[in-house]
Each structure stands twice: as structure tokens, then as C-alpha cells.
Amino acid sequence: MIPSFLPLFLLLSLIQFSKPAENNPSKPNIILIFADDLAYGDLGIYGAKGWKTPNLDQLAKDGTRFTQFYVPHAVCSASRAALLTGAYANRLEIFGALDHTAKHGLNPEETTIAEMLKSQGYQTGMVGKWHLGHLPEFLPTRQGFDHYFGLPYSNDMWPKHPEAKDYYPPLPLIEQEETIALIEDQRELTTWYTAKSLEFIESNQNEPFFLYLAHSMPHVPLFVSDKFKGKSAQGLYGDVMMEIDWSIGEIRKKLTELGLEENTLIIFTSDNGPWLSYGGHAGLTAGLKEGKGTSWDGGIRVPAIFTWPGTIPAGGVQTQAAMTIDILPTISEITQAPLPHLTLDGSSIWSLVQGKKGEPIKPYFAYYNTNELQAVIFGKWKLVFPHTYRTIPEGTIPRNDGLPVKYTQIKLEDPQLYDLSKDLGESTDVSQANPEILKLLNDFAEEARLELGDALTGRTGTGNRKAGRIQP
Template sequence: MASKLTPGIYFKPYLRQHQIGEETFSHWRLCYLAGYRCMMRSLRLALLVAFAAALVGTSAGAETKLPNIVIFMTDDQGYADVGVFGAKGFTTPNLDRMAHEGRIFTDFHSSQPVCSASRTGLLTGCYPNRIGINGALGPNSKIGISDQEMTLAQLVKQKGYATAIYGKWHLGDRPQFLPTRHGFDEYFGIPYSNDMWPNHPEAKQGTYPPLPIYENETPTHVGVTHADQEQLTTWYAEHAVSFIERHKDQPFFLYVATNSPHVPLHVSDKFRGKSARGLYGDVIEEIDWAMGQILEALKKNGLDDNTLVLFTSDNGPWLSYGNHAGSAGPLREGKGTNFDGGHREPFIVRWPGKIPADTVWPGPAMAIDIFPTIARLTGAKLPDHKIDGLDIWPLFTGEPGAKNPHECYYLYYDVNALQAVRAGDWKLFFPHTTRTMNGQTPGHDGIPGKYKPLHVGHELYNLSDDIGETKDVAAENPEIVKQLEALAEKARADMGDALTHRVGSGSREPGRWTPPAQ
């Protein structure tokens, strides 16, 4: 009989925790047997409450473990320049493995088909033209990212993240525009494009100053050489691995932005001559190696299951460079145009246990959506000012019935020119002049060919059955044209449009360089 009064294995930890002896327990038991059911009901309730509280506490603790974020962005890599997206002449085993362990987006877009603007969209969640960043900023630019904007680094800083960028910045190189003034703890890299140097094949002598490498806010190496450029991808990977190892015990945001495969192409000895595609293929294989180094560092440090990794490119291939340019595959045109070859990018998301492996999201999405999605994952507060991206976490996870939350996407280029609107499968162009290499002699070995002008009319394409944008169906679909025109009017009123000479009420000024006081 006494054995029945001994607390069982499931009660002992609770009794120890609350310093309740076995005699007390036995007393409770005897009281119950004697008929003091009310007391036992109270005990049961107390036990249930304590147990539930413990469960809730455990669950809350698990949920509040903040995820690490890694974004790897390349420069001018074409849609078809990753194995799982159709690469030819070179292999990308690490990116392919990342895709099989995660999810690929086959209709993902940068916010503009050019360097500074596209990076602005990624880092702020805003259309770059909304905040005054267009095109590609050069050395000593008098404008850059404004102090009034919030970057991804500043977003997650609210939650105590360690932050770093290794690679290309391109949002202004004056001190007030540098990454360390906009939320990044560490910076190592080149502040703008790697062709903005004295060796540019088309620039007049004196156009560009010596190319610098920055560490935080100091240009520690001025006068980058070809030999230096050959090591950049390796140096960025080494910095990334070091950062992961140094911050494995706290949440971190790591942004790796390689200068490659932007021309001039450079590759280290370990990959030179390795691919069947020549120098361009060698460069992509080294980028893939760098991605592999980061994935291995996450695994080695036990961070795989708590890290969201994203891979993409800033815009499409620079087609005028011929054999030194990438491929947009089935897409039309490339960098510098608003045909899909200019801004539809390879996009891979990986987070074991959170993002379903070996899956595809075939619908549209854009880099501006990454900012609010990360805000959701980290619990960080969005800025008070308007941003344009929307949370697309359900698209990442493959939630049943998930849909893109946008009514449409706006495709701007040049100096705030609204050139097209994308809504679902439909894409409507507005009359403008762009460029094409069709019928032109392509560039070779780093010397570009010459584009010719291409006049685009009031054209409508259905991308579901015409991914190459070859058949204008505006005449057959007047109602669709009307609907997309109405959406365009919203953008013109909000952000303006140089093509129709409109000034938007929701546009904001970029940062402007303030010369030091004399």
C-alpha cells in the first residue's frame, strides 16, 4: 500500500523543483483517499498550470531564437547562369545543392536592371526611384543613400544582430554614405563597380581614379591591380567565414556582394581554365565555391537549422561584352532594359526545416519584398516611412494557397521613367527607347560591342505562354491594357514618371554630400 503513495517518475522532478518532500506528497494522497477531493482538485489545477507554463515558456524560448540571415548577391549574373536554371559550359554544385535543399523562384526580379538602383531596392524595401537612387553611382558621387532611410542592417540592429557586408556597396562612397554609417558593423570591399578604374576599356584617361578597397571607413588599399581583382572573391569568402565563426553565438546578418561576374572578369589560379565556358565559366565556378564555403561554415558551426540563406543577382547579363557576359536563357535582352532578361534573376532560398526542400515557386516576386519578410522573421519594426515591398514569407515556405500580395510591380529605369507594369502574367510596356545587341557584333575578351537603339511601343505580353516577350497582344486584350494603365497611374501619382512628365507626391530625396566645413 505504501508504494502507491510514493510519487511516480513524472512527479519527482516537479516535487524537487518546488522542494516538496515525499511525506507531503503522501499527505496529499491520503487526504485525497480520505475524501478531500477539493484539495486534490486544487493540486491538479496547480500542477496543470505549472506544467502548461513550463510548456509555454519552452515554446516561447524556441520561437524567440532569432534566425541568422545570409544574403549572397552577385553582379551581372544572368538568369541562366546557375546549374538548376539551365547553365551550360560550367557547373555550380553548391548552388544546385542549396536549391535541392531549399526552394527556387523562377520568376524573381531585381527592382531595376542596373547596379546601384537594384541594391537600393534590396537593402531598403523601396523602389529605388522612390528614394532618389537611379542608375549606377560613380566615384565621388554627390548623392547616395539618405540618412533618413532604413537599411536591412539597421532593421535587424533593433534586435541586436551583428552585421557585415563584404563586397560591392555602390550606394555612395562619401563617408556619410558608407555601410558603417547605415547599420553595418563591418565592411570590406569595393565601394562601386570594379570597372570604375583607370583600366576601363572605353573611358578617357583620367575619368576614374585609382580603385580602392575599403575596410570599414578607411581605404586601406588604393590602386587595385589585376592581381588584386583575381583575389576578391576569395577574400570575400574568407571574411564571411571568419564573421560566421566569430558571431556563431549571437544572431547575425551577413551580406556578401561579389563584384563578379561584372567585367573586367578576374579569377584566381584555383579556378582559371577549369570550365568549358572559358573565363566567364571559371568566374561563376569560383562564385559557387565561395557560396560553398559559407554553407560549410554554417554547418560546421551548427547553424544550418537556424539560418536563412538567400542567393540572387543584382541584374541581368551585360550582353555587349559577348563571351565575357552571362546568359539570360529564354528571356529577352539583358542588363539595362526592362525586358525580363534585364531584371529576372536566379533566386534560391534555403532554411532546413523551415523552407521545403526541392520545391519551386513559379509566380512573380521582387527583391523589395525581402526587407519586410526579414522584418517578420526577426520581429523588427518597419520604418515609419512608406516602403514598397510586402511580406512574402508564405511564398518561401510553400504555404497552401499562398499568393503574391502585390497588386502589381512597377518597372522603372533611367531617370525615374516608368517603362512597364507587371500584374500576374501580364506585362504592359509604355513607349520608350531602350537598347539591344540583336544584329550587332558582340564584344570579345573584355572589349564591348556596340548596342543599337530599340524603340518599344505600347506593348502587352502574356508571360505565362510567352516568356521571351515575342508577341505583342495589346490589340487582342484592350481590357487588360486598360487595367494596367490604371495601375500605372497610381505609380505616376505616387512616385512620378519622367516619360509623362509627372512628379510624384510620395518621392523622397536621396542623401546629398555635405562638404566638410572649411
């Protein structure tokens, strides 16, 4: 259970976070906020109904929001590896969602955003869900973060999992590399993460800092503090969303209080789409097809907001496609931090963040399962390859009690080309009417197969690297 000393511990740890240094205004502070299973339609400004997100909506109005922003993998660990390294996770041998039995994690030889920024004198902190290896060798403190407070993996990986009772051990809450509590009640998790984030910001206000806040919510099981219990019209999921929104508001208030708002870049996005089998405990696809665990847009298209008052124009809406692998190179361009020496897959989208319009920059690939190339995206075009995916059977009555319904598997027999500008729900194959586009996207896919491989076509890539592993 949570020990009674934890709130005091949170306060005392402010001392631990403190390190006096001179402010360097030429280097912006960077706050990267990564929600868990938050869907494309979960923010008011993206069309949410049943709850309000005024702070996130204002964040978007104060900067640029993307309407076609993707993750390359619709699952926890793989998505996080791609975010922090700027490389497809299958290049790094990180697949799926690592649990407490994993003997591997993100290879310490990889360079994370935190490590890249430390070379520029940044203080680095990580709060929340890590999920790139729970063993000490793979924790955030070994991947460039000076400070860490959070969970080593998903919040459902505990003894109360509805489909795997007693498979998981007690859920550890970790500070640096020490387990400080075993969690039995998650109601205060978002509050703790917020408090830790505010402490880190205040402690490092006189020097450039990078804060990576990875909220565990709104991943199931859903928990909310008494501050927001019963506040939304929708129910528990809406309450959780309102508390996440509150957290973002608290962070912006702290920046304003300390005079840091105009020297801080905030990036907000999500690791994948909603876990639809949980019904009322899952988010809103806003018309996108399917959800988490698939390479349809409902699984991989997510909200994305970039805000930096005085530098990023307010009120921007970017319709050009981009992906989380582009965040590391974008931060590199902003801070002039040297890029990692290992091959990356992302590229800077700083011009898009600042409002530039134009033709697609490059293709993006959606990999799932163990190195299956399931789709390629180029601007408004998306080519989906034959593969088997999960869906909820038609006629299934959704639940609203925290228990999932069962998926069924469907096999897509033929490639499908979609014009996403006209067909948000990926319902109409336009391959025959667009043979040149079809060939172009197939050519892109062949390049990816050569470099990264593809289990669906039996290909082995030439550019894959190894995950970090503990030798038996």
C-alpha cells in the same frame, strides 16, 4: 597595388570581428548574397551550359527557388538601394550607377535591412560591393553595418576601364571607413570576400547575425583566382561562375561546421541581368529578351533562392512573381523586427517562400533611367510602355576579350502587353485579345505615377524622398 600584408590583415581582423554574446536560437541568422550582373540562366538549376554550379544547385534543392523573381531597376546602385530598403530606388532619388564623382548616396534617414535587424540585437556585417555612395557619410558603417570590407562601387570603375581609360582613380579596397589598399589585380577578390564572410560568421556564431555578401563578380572586368582558372568549358566567365559557386559552398560548410545550418536563412539573388555587349564575358538570358540596362525580362528577371533547412520545405519551385523590394518586409516578418517608419513598396513573401500558390499578390514596376516607368508586371502579365531602349544590332559578332560591342537605340512606339507564361521572349503583343487586363495594368501604372512620378509622361510623384547629399 595590393600590399603584401593583406592576407595577414584578413586573419588578424578576426579579432576585430569577435564579440562574445549568448546565442538566441529564436532569431535566425540571415545571409543575403547578391551577385553582380549574374543572369537568369547562369545557374545549373536554371539551365546554365558551359560551367557547373553544384553548390548553388544544391542550395536551391534544399529550399525554394523562384522562376519569376525581379529587380525593379536593371542597374547597380538603384537595384541595391531597392534591395536594402524595400522601396523603389526612384522613390529614394537613387538612379543609375554612382561613381567616384558622386556627392550623394543613400540617405542616412532611410532604414536598411541592417538597421532594422540591429534593433533586434543582430550583429551586422557587409562584405563586397556597396555602390550606394563612396563618401564616408554614405558608407555601410553609416547605414547599420557594424563591419564592412569591400569596394565602394563597381569593379570596372578603375583606370583600366576599356571605354574610359584614366577617367577613374585607383580602385580602393575599404575596411570600415579606411582605404587599406589600391587594387591593381582583382584575381583574389572573390577569395577575399569569402574569407571575410567566413570570419564574420565564425566570430558571431553565438549571437544572431546578418551578413550581406555582395560579390563584385561576374561584373566585368572578369577575374578569377588560380583555383578556378581554366576549369570551365566555356572560358573565363564560366571559371568566374564556378568560383562564386565555390564561395557559396564554403559558407555552407562553415555553417555546418559550427552547427548553424538549421538556424540560418540564406537568400541568393542578383542585381540585374547580363551585360550583353560584353559577349562571352556576359551571362546567359535563358531565352529572356535583352539584358542589363533594359526593362525587358532579360534585364530585370534574376535567379532567387531561399534556403533554411527545417523551416523552408526542400525542393520548392515558386512560379509566382516577386521582387527584391519584398526581401526587407519578409525578413521583418520572420524576425518580428518592426518595419521602417518610412513608406515601403515591398511586402512580405514569406508565404510564397514556404510554398503557397495562388493569385498574384500585387503589381510590380520597372523603372529605369531617371524615373522612367517602363513596365508593369502583374503575375503572368507584363505591360511595356513606349520608351527608348538599348540593344545590340542584328548581325553583330560578339567579342570574347573583355571589350564591349556598341549598342544601338530602339524606340518602342506603342504599349505592348505580354503573357509571360506563354511568351518568355516578349515577342507577341496580346493587347487586343485582353482589353480588361490591359486596363487593369494601365490603372496600376497610373497609381504608380501618382505616387512615384514618371518621366516618360511628365509626371511628378507625391511620395518621393531625397537622397543624402554633401553640401558644397
